[in-house]
Amino acid sequence: MYRKPQHRHTDDFYRRSHILKVQIPIVTTEPDPVILVYNQDRSIEAMLPLTPKVRRFLKGKLKSFWVAHAVPDLKAGNGKYQICLDRPAPWQEW
DSSP, X not given: OEEOOSSOOOXXXXXXXXXXXXXOOSSOOOSSOEEEEEETTSSSEEEEEOOHHHHHHHTTOSEEEEEEEEXXXXXXXXXXXXXXXXXXXXXXXX
């Protein structure tokens, strides 16, 4: 999963874990389904294709929460990073 940050991230951004909400929009005008991936303060935010792998992660749910970490994407450059979903997180109230 990729996102180009709107501001420069510190090393702390890459060292710490983030809790992300991964959800399928209930209503969409997109011809191909997408998922929304974001954290509570929206410093991580992306729309990505709904792949079979993501469907397996969601296990039939419309949304779930994940502990994840960010890794600089040196290949893509330009401040982009890759998000790695580590494990399911407890339900969040946001």
